[in-house]
Structure formats: structure tokens, C-alpha cells
Amino acid sequence: MSSQPVQGLPLLPGSSFRDPTKTAFHRSQTLGYKNGFAFKRLPTVGIGGNRLYVNQLSQAELDELSNKRPTLTYGQPKQAPPADFIPAHVAFDKKVLKFDGYFQEDVPISTEEHFRIRQVGIYYYLEDDSMSVMEPIVENSGIPQGKLIKRQRLPKNDRGDHYHWKDLNRGINVTIYGKTFRIVDCDAFTEVLRFYAMWDDTENMFGENRHFIIHYYLADDTVEVREVHERNDGRDPFPVLIRRQHLPKKMVEKKGTFPTCVLEISDQEVLEWFTAKDFAVGQSTTLLGRSFFIYDCDEFTRQFYRDKFGITHFQPVDVRKPPPEEIKQIIPPYNGYGFLDDSLQNCFSLIPQAPRKNVIKMLENDHKVLRYAVMMESPNPEDSKRRFVLSYWLATDMISIYEPPVRNSGIIGGKYLGKTRVPKPGSSTDDPVYYQPADFTVGSMVEVFGHRFIIVDVDLYVLNYMESNLESFPAAVVQSMRDHFAPHQAAREAVQRLASSETNTQELDALAEQMQEHMRRHNYLPDSNMQAAFLQQDKDGSGLLNKEEFFALCDRFKVPVDDPLFQKLISLCFHGENQLRYPIFLRAFQC
Incomplete structure (x- = not known):
């Protein structure tokens, strides 16, 4: 018999009859699987397998009605239909929350250890609210590791509730099948809003600008503030300024007797708590009495506010201090x-x-000196007759001036100017310009600390140095030196011919080198006209001069004949009692 009531009769005892042959009274399933995914379906039969006589639409008809916008002739348009339904297994496909934790395992059979700490990873699958617990495999650990709890919905209590993602958080204990796991961390995906903020405390004494990171956890609407430490900032390494907690935004009016220092704030004392809508880039937020200016956020936070609140303006604010004004x-x-x-x-x-000194230059130009014969430009006739030797030291770019002593002149000779760098006229102490070898030519004037000197002659070594370093001198300076030594070239060649006819002994060559070193040490610069004057005095070109003519020329060119080395050289030049071979004497003056 059918268990359905007789048509037209009320559902009263005696008007319905039970089918004694029916044994299945279960509810039909509304959950099915297709291609490995669970999906819901509408029931077609009721309890016991009886067909449902209802006017039920198919799934295709329901989809068509939900996406169809009605067309109205009159009246206001109705609200748009809701968005397409997306099942959870599609919306949260392959989205997993990962938590790091550990559990303590007792070791009763060991005398060396009483317990072990084993690290695990707890995975929460959003598509079906299932969980699994995995232990990283450590090679040669001697402990069975890997999958500790396979993927399934885990019971939360004896009432049949299951764990939800809202029940998982950092710093809590989770008991699964009698084993307690301590959650210590989570991955970046386990939904956290991250804001970059700055606390400006410069108004107070010893205050400064400090940077912080504000974490807002979407799982339980808690807030955490962490300080950004820099190297050598002088602060203790405690990164958490405000631990993770619910932060009150508006509180009720406190009574004077409320012991806020010992009691925690509850919902009765708070009118409004901080939520995600209270944080925005470019605005200040007061957290527990401190004002934090939010100047930026991460990309996940930007995307969350676009999808949740429709906010698209996330222009970061530059809070870097402007560089101090250069003084x-x-x-x-x-x-x-x-x-x-x-x-x-x-x-x-x-x-x-x-x-700092140019050591390479000092080593390359050690003992290299350019010498010039100068005369003082002065309205005093006595000073205009004085002759000086200006030496330029290539190693240090310094100048020294020496005045050779002249007997019975009334002027004490010797060092006139010690080694120093001489600035050129017109240069300032802010940007000094010093004399260089290219500034010295025959006839040019050198101003040395208010005193003027005119170059009247140069050493032959100056021309040789210019010839070997043409890139360091202007062409006009080199040519002027060549023109200066051109008239004396014939005289030098004639003296060399006369000297070559004489007997060259080893003693004479050694003495000539010693004489040249002696003259450089005593700043004696021979006149370049000396050789021409001796040749002009030798009328017959014999290379001999009498004693009176020879010593008259020596006195004319300020040759220190009283010096022992000069006397030794003159003794080698005697040819008889009254004549001297002057070419031998002039060999000591050839550089």
C-alpha cells in the first residue's frame, strides 16, 4: 500500500496507510562528485525514494532566470540580478593556508632525553575546509616522518564541530586526535594586510621619526605593530611595539573607579573596534595613544581594498627626510x-x-733641477747689477733663488729665497696658480713675492729637458730656447774641436764631473756667453791665452778662482808659465 494519504481526505489518523513492504526511509543525497570535484545537486525524490510532485525547475532554467534582466515598459528598473554563483571548489581551488607549528613527543625509554620537539606544517584547504599535517623529512633522523594526518575535516570538539580557518592563529594550541600542536607562524598568503607607517615623535624631548609595519589579520580582525630596526640604530632588538590583539577605536566614558591598570578591556568598555576600513594610505591612525602616519602598503593590501571597498587610489607618500642644506x-x-x-x-x-704628495712624480724627477740666471728689476742702480740663480725643482714644483757672493761688492750673497711654491701674479689664495717650467723663457719676468726678476740666461740642461718632454711645453717656448742657444752653438763646437786636440786624461774627465757637481751644489750658473768670449779673445785660434787675459775673463764672468777645485783645474790648464789651455778649462762648464 502507498503511504500517501487518500486524495481529498485530511491528514488524520485512519486516513493514511503505511506500505509494509517499504524498508528504505533514508534521505536522498544532494552531494555528488564529477571529475574529482564535489558539487551540489537538487533532489528529485524524497524520503524513502518517493517522487517529489513539485513544480521544480531544472538547473539550466534556474541559470537562465538568474542571468536574465527583465524589460519594463513603465516604472523604475529593478535591481540588477546577483552575480553568477561560483561554487567553493572553484573559487578556492588550490588555495591553501599554511601554518608552521610543532608538538612535543615524550621519550620514556631514553635516559638522555625526556621529550622531543618535532616541527610540522599544518595545511588548511579552503575549497572544502579540510586539513592535513605534514612533518618535513630529515634524512637519517631515525624517526618515521612525512604525512602525520591525511587530508580530512578534523573534529574540533565532542559536539561534532570541525576546525575552521577562523580557529587557526599564531601563538595558539590546536588539539587534533589527542595530540596538541603549537602554531608559531604562517606563510605570507594566510591573509594579512600590511601597512608601512611612521610615528613622528619629534615634538617631545629626544623624540624622533621611527618606522613601523602595521599588520591587520583578516582572520580575526586583530592588529599588530612591529618596529623596523636599522643597523646601529642604538635600540634594543625588540621588534614588536604592540602585540597582536583587538584594538579599541572608540571606548565608553570611563568611570573614575574603573581599574584600567589591572583589568583587560572587554566589549562592555568598547563602542567600536578597529577594522580594515579604518586604515588608508596617506592618513593618520591613532593606536593606543600613538599617532601613526600610513605612507604605503604592499600589493596584496592594494588588491584587497580594490576588491573589497573599490578603493584604487594608493599613491605612496614620500616620507624621506630632505637632504640637509649643504653649508x-x-x-x-x-x-x-x-x-x-x-x-x-x-x-x-x-x-x-x-x-698628499705625488710620490710617483717625486720619484721620477728626483734631483732634476732647471736653473736660470736672473737679474733683479729695481730702480736702485746697485740692485740692478746683482745676479741671481733661480732653480726650479721638478720633483716638488718649488723655486729657490741663490745669489753668488761677489768679492768687495758690499752685499752678502747666499740664499735669497728658500724652496717654496711661488704663485703667479693675479692668483688668489682660494684658487692659487703657481709658476710652471713653461712660464720661464729668456727675457720673461718672474714676480716673486713682490720682487721682480728678469731671466737673462738659462742652463743648457733646460733645453735638453724641453727636447725630451715636448708634450709638456708650448711650441713657442721650446723655439725661444732653441733660438737663444743657436748663436752659441758655433762657439761650443769650436771649443770642443780645440779640446779634442788636447790630451784627454782620466784625471781630467773625473775632475770635470766633480766640478759640475760642485757648481750645482753651490748654485753657480755659468754664463752661456763665456765660451764665445774666450774664442773671441783667442785671435789666432790656438787654444791658448796668457795669464792676464785668462784671469780677466774669469773675473768678468764671476768665476770663483779662489775655490780649491777651480785652482786644481786651472793648474792642469797651464801650458808653460804664462799661457793656459782654456778649452780644457771650459770642459767643466759644458752640461
Whole structure:
């Protein structure tokens, strides 16, 4: 018999009959699987397999109605139909929340250890709210590792509730099948909003700008504030400023007797808690009495606000301090003491350091000196007759001036100017320009600290140095030196011919080298006209001069004949009692 009531009779005892042959009274299933995915389906039969006599639409008809917008002739248009239904297994496909944790395992059979700490990874699958627990495999650990709990919905309590993603959080214990797991961390995907903020505390004494990261956890609407530490910032390494907790936004009016210092804030004392809508880039937020200015956020937070609130303006704010205004260092005027470079070092540091020197240049030009014969330009007739030797030291670019002593002149000769760098006229102490070898030519004027000198002659070594370093000298300077030595070239060749006819002994060659070194040491610069004057005095070209003519020429060119080395050289030049071979004597003056 059918268990359905008789048509037209009310559902009263006696008007319905039970089928004694029916044994299946289960509810028909509404969950099915297709291609490995679970999906819901509408039931076609009721309890016991009886057909449902209802006016039920098919799934295709329901989809068509949900996506169809009605066309109205009159009246206001109705609200748009809801978006297409997306099942959970599609929306959350392959989206997994991963938590890091550990559990403590007792070791009762060992005398060396009483328990072990084993790390695990807890995976929560959003598509079907299932979970699994995996332990990383450590090679040669001696412990069975890998999958500890296979993927399934895990029971939460005895009432039949299952674990949900809202029940998982950092710093809590989770008991699964009698084993307690401690959750310590989670991955970046386990939904957290991250804001970059700055706490400006410069209004208070010793306050400063400090950078923080604000974490808002979507799982339980908690907030955490972590400080960004920099190297050598002088602060203790405690990154958490505000631990993870629910933060009150508006509180009720507190009574004077409420013990806030010992009791935790509950929902009765709070009117409104902080939520995700209370944080925005470019705005300030007050958290527990501190004002944090949010200047940026991460990409996940931007996408969340676009999808949740429709906010698209996330222009980061530049909170970097502008570079301090460069203060130009004012160098005091040069006081005239010491070298300019040495005095300048006193303005750069408390303990002055010696100026850096070009060591390569000093080594390459060691003992290389360019010598010039100069005369003083002065309205005093006595000073205009004085002759000086100006030496330019290539190793240090310094200049020294020496005045050879002249007997019975009334002027004490010797060092006139020690080694120093001489600035050119018109140069300032801020940007000094010093004399260089290219500035010295025959006839040019050299101004040395207010005194003027005119170059009247140069050493032959100067021309040789210019010839070997043509790239360092202007062509006009080199040509002027060549023109200066051109008239004396014939005289030098004639003296060399006369000297070559004489007997060259080893003693004479050694003495000539010794004489040249002696003259350089005593700053004696022979006149380039000396050879021409001796040749002009030798009328017959014999290479001999009498004693009176020879010593008259020596006195004319300020030759120190009283010097022992010069006397020794003159003794080798005697040819008889009254004549001297002057070419031998002039060999000592050839560079």
C-alpha cells in the first residue's frame, strides 16, 4: 500500500496507510562528485525514494532566470540580478593556508632525553575546509616522518564541530586526535594586510621619526605593530611595539573607579573596534595613544581594498627626510705663515694631516733641477747689477733663488729665497696658480713675492729637458730656447774641436764631473756667453791665452778662482808659465 494519504481526505489518523513492504526511509543525497570535484545537486525524490510532485525547475532554467534582466515598459528598473554563483571548489581551488607549528613527543625509554620537539606544517584547504599535517623529512633522523594526518575535516570538539580557518592563529594550541600542536607562524598568503607607517615623535624631548609595519589579520580582525630596526640604530632588538590583539577605536566614558591598570578591556568598555576600513594610505591612525602616519602598503593590501571597498587610489607618500642644506665651508684668509697647502689643512680637521704628495712624480724627477740666471728689476742702480740663480725643482714644483757672493761688492750673497711654491701674479689664495717650467723663457719676468726678476740666461740642461718632454711645453717656448742657444752653438763646437786636440786624461774627465757637481751644489750658473768670449779673445785660434787675459775673463764672468777645485783645474790648464789651455778649462762648464 502507498503511504500517501487518500486524495481529498485530511491528514488524520485512519486516513493514511503505511506500505509494509517499504524498508528504505533514508534521505536522498544532494552531494555528488564529477571529475574529482564535489558539487551540489537538487533532489528529485524524497524520503524513502518517493517522487517529489513539485513544480521544480531544472538547473539550466534556474541559470537562465538568474542571468536574465527583465524589460519594463513603465516604472523604475529593478535591481540588477546577483552575480553568477561560483561554487567553493572553484573559487578556492588550490588555495591553501599554511601554518608552521610543532608538538612535543615524550621519550620514556631514553635516559638522555625526556621529550622531543618535532616541527610540522599544518595545511588548511579552503575549497572544502579540510586539513592535513605534514612533518618535513630529515634524512637519517631515525624517526618515521612525512604525512602525520591525511587530508580530512578534523573534529574540533565532542559536539561534532570541525576546525575552521577562523580557529587557526599564531601563538595558539590546536588539539587534533589527542595530540596538541603549537602554531608559531604562517606563510605570507594566510591573509594579512600590511601597512608601512611612521610615528613622528619629534615634538617631545629626544623624540624622533621611527618606522613601523602595521599588520591587520583578516582572520580575526586583530592588529599588530612591529618596529623596523636599522643597523646601529642604538635600540634594543625588540621588534614588536604592540602585540597582536583587538584594538579599541572608540571606548565608553570611563568611570573614575574603573581599574584600567589591572583589568583587560572587554566589549562592555568598547563602542567600536578597529577594522580594515579604518586604515588608508596617506592618513593618520591613532593606536593606543600613538599617532601613526600610513605612507604605503604592499600589493596584496592594494588588491584587497580594490576588491573589497573599490578603493584604487594608493599613491605612496614620500616620507624621506630632505637632504640637509649643504653649508659651504668658508676658508679664512691666508695669514702668510707656512705653505698655503699646510695652512689649509688646519681648516679641515682638528688634527691637521700633511697634504698628499705625488710620490710617483717625486720619484721620477728626483734631483732634476732647471736653473736660470736672473737679474733683479729695481730702480736702485746697485740692485740692478746683482745676479741671481733661480732653480726650479721638478720633483716638488718649488723655486729657490741663490745669489753668488761677489768679492768687495758690499752685499752678502747666499740664499735669497728658500724652496717654496711661488704663485703667479693675479692668483688668489682660494684658487692659487703657481709658476710652471713653461712660464720661464729668456727675457720673461718672474714676480716673486713682490720682487721682480728678469731671466737673462738659462742652463743648457733646460733645453735638453724641453727636447725630451715636448708634450709638456708650448711650441713657442721650446723655439725661444732653441733660438737663444743657436748663436752659441758655433762657439761650443769650436771649443770642443780645440779640446779634442788636447790630451784627454782620466784625471781630467773625473775632475770635470766633480766640478759640475760642485757648481750645482753651490748654485753657480755659468754664463752661456763665456765660451764665445774666450774664442773671441783667442785671435789666432790656438787654444791658448796668457795669464792676464785668462784671469780677466774669469773675473768678468764671476768665476770663483779662489775655490780649491777651480785652482786644481786651472793648474792642469797651464801650458808653460804664462799661457793656459782654456778649452780644457771650459770642459767643466759644458752640461
